[in-house]
Amino acid sequence: MLTPLADSKWNEAAAAHLLNRAGFGGTPTEIEAVRRKGLAAAVRDLVEVKSDAANVPPPSWAHPRNIQAQRMEIKAAKDRGENFQGKARQVRMMEGEEIVDLRRWWLDRMLTGPAPLLEKMTLFWHGHFATSAQKVQDAYWIWLQNDTLRRNAFGNFATLVKKISRDPAMMIYLDLQQSRKEHPNENWARELMELFTVGIGNYTEQDIRESARTFTGYRIDMTTQQFRFAPFQQDRGPKTFMGKTGSLNGDDIIDSLVSKPACAQFIGRKLWRFFVEDDPSRQNVDAIAQRTRAHNFEMRPVLREIFSSAEFYSERVMGSQIKSPIQYIVQTSKLLDAPPPSPIAAQNAMRQMGQILFAPPNVKGWDGGKEWISTSTLLFRYNFANYLINGDAILPQNLQQRRQGADVGFGRATQMAEQVRREPIDLGKLVPADVRSKPREVVDLLIRRFFQTRPAQKEIDSFVQYLESRTSDTADVTLRELIHLMMSTPQFQLT
Amino acid sequence: MLGAAATWTLPVFLEKTFFALDALAADAVTQTVTGKDGTILVVLQMAGGNDGLNMVVPYSDDAYHVARPRLRLSADKVLKIDNHIALSPKLAGLKSLYDEGHVAIVQGVGYPNPNRSHFRSTEIWQTASDADRTVSDGWLGRYFDNCCGGADPTVGVAIGEETPQAFAAKNPTGVTFSRPEQFRFRPSEPGRGQLSAEEIFFRQLNEAGVAEESGTVASNTGGSIGAIPGKAKNDLSTLDFLQRTALDAQLSSDKILAIARKYKSSVTYPQGQLAAGLNIIARMIAGGLPTRVYYASQGGFDTHAGQINTHERLMGEFNDAVTAFVADLKQQGNFERVLLLTFSEFGRRVQENANGGTDHGAAAPMFVLGGAIKPGLFGKYPSLTDLDHGDLKFNTDFRSVYGTVLDRWLKAPSEIVLGRKFPALAIV
Numbered sequence: 001m002l003t004p005l006a007d008s009k010w011n012e013a014a015a016a017h018l019l020n021r022a023g024f025g026g027t028p029t030e031i032e033a034v035r036r037k038g039l040a041a042a043v044r045d046l047v048e049v050k051s052d053a054a055n056v057p058p059p060s061w062a063h064p065r066n067i068q069a070q071r072m073e074i075k076a077a078k079d080r081g082e083n084f085q086g087k088a089r090q091v092r093m094m095e096g097e098e099i100v101d102l103r104r105w106w107l108d109r110m111l112t113g114p115a116p117l118l119e120k121m122t123l124f125w126h127g128h129f130a131t132s133a134q135k136v137q138d139a140y141w142i143w144l145q146n147d148t149l150r151r152n153a154f155g156n157f158a159t160l161v162k163k164i165s166r167d168p169a170m171m172i173y174l175d176l177q178q179s180r181k182e183h184p185n186e187n188w189a190r191e192l193m194e195l196f197t198v199g200i201g202n203y204t205e206q207d208i209r210e211s212a213r214t215f216t217g218y219r220i221d222m223t224t225q226q227f228r229f230a231p232f233q234q235d236r237g238p239k240t241f242m243g244k245t246g247s248l249n250g251d252d253i254i255d256s257l258v259s260k261p262a263c264a265q266f267i268g269r270k271l272w273r274f275f276v277e278d279d280p281s282r283q284n285v286d287a288i289a290q291r292t293r294a295h296n297f298e299m300r301p302v303l304r305e306i307f308s309s310a311e312f313y314s315e316r317v318m319g320s321q322i323k324s325p326i327q328y329i330v331q332t333s334k335l336l337d338a339p340p341p342s343p344i345a346a347q348n349a350m351r352q353m354g355q356i357l358f359a360p361p362n363v364k365g366w367d368g369g370k371e372w373i374s375t376s377t378l379l380f381r382y383n384f385a386n387y388l389i390n391g392d393a394i395l396p397q398n399l400q401q402r403r404q405g406a407d408v409g410f411g412r413a414t415q416m417a418e419q420v421r422r423e424p425i426d427l428g429k430l431v432p433a434d435v436r437s438k439p440r441e442v443v444d445l446l447i448r449r450f451f452q453t454r455p456a457q458k459e460i461d462s463f464v465q466y467l468e469s470r471t472s473d474t475a476d477v478t479l480r481e482l483i484h485l486m487m488s489t490p491q492f493q494l495t
Numbered sequence: 496m497l498g499a500a501a502t503w504t505l506p507v508f509l510e511k512t513f514f515a516l517d518a519l520a521a522d523a524v525t526q527t528v529t530g531k532d533g534t535i536l537v538v539l540q541m542a543g544g545n546d547g548l549n550m551v552v553p554y555s556d557d558a559y560h561v562a563r564p565r566l567r568l569s570a571d572k573v574l575k576i577d578n579h580i581a582l583s584p585k586l587a588g589l590k591s592l593y594d595e596g597h598v599a600i601v602q603g604v605g606y607p608n609p610n611r612s613h614f615r616s617t618e619i620w621q622t623a624s625d626a627d628r629t630v631s632d633g634w635l636g637r638y639f640d641n642c643c644g645g646a647d648p649t650v651g652v653a654i655g656e657e658t659p660q661a662f663a664a665k666n667p668t669g670v671t672f673s674r675p676e677q678f679r680f681r682p683s684e685p686g687r688g689q690l691s692a693e694e695i696f697f698r699q700l701n702e703a704g705v706a707e708e709s710g711t712v713a714s715n716t717g718g719s720i721g722a723i724p725g726k727a728k729n730d731l732s733t734l735d736f737l738q739r740t741a742l743d744a745q746l747s748s749d750k751i752l753a754i755a756r757k758y759k760s761s762v763t764y765p766q767g768q769l770a771a772g773l774n775i776i777a778r779m780i781a782g783g784l785p786t787r788v789y790y791a792s793q794g795g796f797d798t799h800a801g802q803i804n805t806h807e808r809l810m811g812e813f814n815d816a817v818t819a820f821v822a823d824l825k826q827q828g829n830f831e832r833v834l835l836l837t838f839s840e841f842g843r844r845v846q847e848n849a850n851g852g853t854d855h856g857a858a859a860p861m862f863v864l865g866g867a868i869k870p871g872l873f874g875k876y877p878s879l880t881d882l883d884h885g886d887l888k889f890n891t892d893f894r895s896v897y898g899t900v901l902d903r904w905l906k907a908p909s910e911i912v913l914g915r916k917f918p919a920l921a922i923v
Binding site for chain 1: 612614615618629631648656657658660663665666667668669670671672678679680681682683684692693696697699700701732733734736737738740741743744747748799800848849850
């Protein structure tokens with residue numbers, strides 16, 4: 001059982017923790033507003049999102065485009081021995097630009113959208129049902145999957161799995177659309193069990209073979225770019241799955257898997273790792289699995305219980321999670337009260353930090369936790385912070401040097417000068433003029449903003465000493481350097 | 496409980512075996528690195544799918560000339576190795592090295608059930624997994640995890656913008672940079688010739704925590720994450736882990752920058768990304784960076800159309816870069832310590848296409864090059880008529896090459912890194 005948090009434990013630190021984990025962090029003002037609301041209302045506002053929060057207007061290009069015709073055209077040119085590369089490149093370019101735009105679109109929603117937990121849960125499902133644009137190669141399908149994940153993020157898990165089994169991007173990613181009655185493809189069937197529902201060790205190779213037969217007949221209409229069912233491709237023979245025999249279909253398999261105790265354990269553990277802590281105790285996994293079953297795999301009440309539990313607010317858990325690269329980008333923009341990095345800068349940062357939206361490394365998604373951090377990614381975070389604070393002024397001016405703008409990870413910086421343009425942050429928003437001349441107050445103010453867990457006294461003293469060492473110089477540049485120093489610490493990587 | 500045992504599927508078995516091997520590895524010999532005498536592996540990725548047929552040319556095979564009316568390299572131009580096999584005319588430097596006994600060519604390398612997607616096949620080569628299994632950790636990452644506990648983070652160095660998946664590990668080790676100057680903390684205002692105030696405080700903030708937290712360890716070396724045995728890393732608190740990594744980043748950055756400043760090559764390298772990468776690697780080797788594995792790459796091999804000029808240019812770049820690198824290493828007296836290994840995610844279709852290019856294929860040759868390797872031709876040149884969907888059939892699993900290099904060159908137990916033992920080759 002999860003223990004509800006006592007009202008007396010609800011305070012500023014708890015409110016900050018809730019915003020960090022159930023969203024992408026908050027400014028001191030937002031944290032104070034949430035604290036005042038009280039725990040119950042704060043959690044309610046996160047999970048009871050208005051129905052139109054999931055009803056997000058798509059980017060302008062996100063509509064079906066008769067991909068069949070496009071690809072036929074390229075193929076015909078190729079078969080005729082004509083130069084098809086130009087046309088193919090044009091299509092690829094477009095797909096590339098659209099994916100960059102889709103990343104921008106989603107980051108915007110995370111940063112300014114009305115439902116941060118809905119976006120965070122969509123990110124959880126994206127990692128769970130990991131699908132890469134590198135294989136799918138069509139931005140509309142990638143958007144469509146994102147939309148499906150968002151619309152079902154708080155809903156019923158079995159329903160979501162069934163929708164994903166009919167999702168074109170997933171069908172392409174795991175070769176389901178190639179599965180034929182004569183040659184059932186086992187890729188989807190295997191991952192459905194190993195990665196999406198019950199986890200390894202809870203099924204047999206025969207279960208994979210038999211269930212692969214039940215998902216035959218799933219097709220994509222390449223003209224409309226939608227799922228279509230082809231009854232003639234379906235294997236209607238009897239199948240035996242986990243001891244049950246009958247003319248089972250794909251949805252029967254999903255229902256059967258979700259009803260296994262292993263599924264609640266598997267999903268519960270993954271949720272707990274994502275929202276609460278890296279190494280959940282057996283007891284906490286059992287508790288969350290039990291609640292998941294009790295709520296019949298409806299995600300909304302499960303999330304409500306997690307974010308209302310004393311376990312979630314325990315001292316061990318607060319401020320102990322390494323920010324994922326996406327969390328880093330969104331939360332930092334919030335804390336700096338600055339626009340998000342430009343689409344290209346953001347995409348480069350995702351690449352260098354190891355989490356590119358719509359391009360997980362493989363079907364297992366991102367492991368997260370300590371795997372986010374190596375000497376290279378940590379140094380990149382520090383240098384990226386410099387860019388976020390000071391803007392493109394840190395990129396050297398002349399051409400030769402600008403090539404060295406690759407120093408902060410922007411390869412081919414010469415062509416990108418425009419695309420990575422950025423203004424320095426506005427310090428007036430962060431530090432009122434009347435405290436500027438008081439180093440300890442400035443440091444206190446900024447620490448409250450940038451760290452939810454107070455750094456060690458020694459570090460705080462370092463920050464103060466730094467300000468004092470710059471004599472009475474409280475010019476913007478000094479304060480920006482101070483913020484850069486604060487962000488260039490191990491502690492800042494935590495949330 | 497028979498039921499439980501019966502549900503033990505093959506993957507579970509493999510997983511368990513991996514786990515058991517993992518535990519075993521904790522006791523295995525830890526690689527000691529001094530930077531001055533250990534053997535070094537350089538992995539060179541040819542990204543995009545290199546056309547093996549026009550690199551190592553079966554020039555006397557009629558089927559080659561029939562399948563490649565436009566792309567074929569004629570017998571009078573190629574650099575002959577024997578009566579059947581020759582190198583591309585652009586590989587003159589490599590041919591000399593071959594004649595000197597410094598090159599092994601492993602022919603017909605691939606893996607069962609070849610995948611023709613760049614993305615997936617690259618992943619298979621990087622993780623050394625079977626084609627039907629997805630593995631997250633890279634083969635070099637597993638080597639770092641299992642055999643390099645206690646090593647400096649610069650035990651692996653990748654030249655590029657992005658860490659290759661081959662380095663992915665439970666405990667991320669290794670550093671990645673395009674230019675040494677990039678791998679450092681950049682203050683807002685660069686100090687002119689000396690540390691700026693910001694840099695001085697940065698150093699304080701990124702060293703202090705460790706000494707304070709752990710009490711006993713000295714802040715300059717003892718706090719390094721590398722000093723913690725591999726398994727124990729899982730038990731570090733996240734903050735402690737971050738503090739140690741921060742210190743490591745700083746130490747490695749200092750070391751790399753110092754070497755980059757001190758060591759310049761007297762050999763002239765050609766232009767190009769690969770040459771620049773190999774040049775950095777040679778300088779790091781000269782400076783004694785304690786690195787066991789370097790990683791460099793060359794892109795552009797996806798030659799679906801107009802291949803003849805593109806591939807010639809790529810072969811030329813490859814040849815010139817590698818030749819300069821070898822000359823540099825020889826001059827340093829380090830050639831005996833270095834083994835360079837090439838790979839590409841797949842070869843290309845035997846039959847050329849209608850656009851004077853080739854489509855994604857399967858088996859292809861790998862080059863193994865070094866001052867102390869066993870030279871010659873290994874494996875068999877695959878038949879150009881007995882094909883699998885128009886592609887060459889492999890006869891040597893790429894993991895045999897990896898395994899041999901691990902066992903005999905890096906002296907690391909290959910079955911721990913690769914999950915099982917693959918037949919060794921006499922290349923080392």
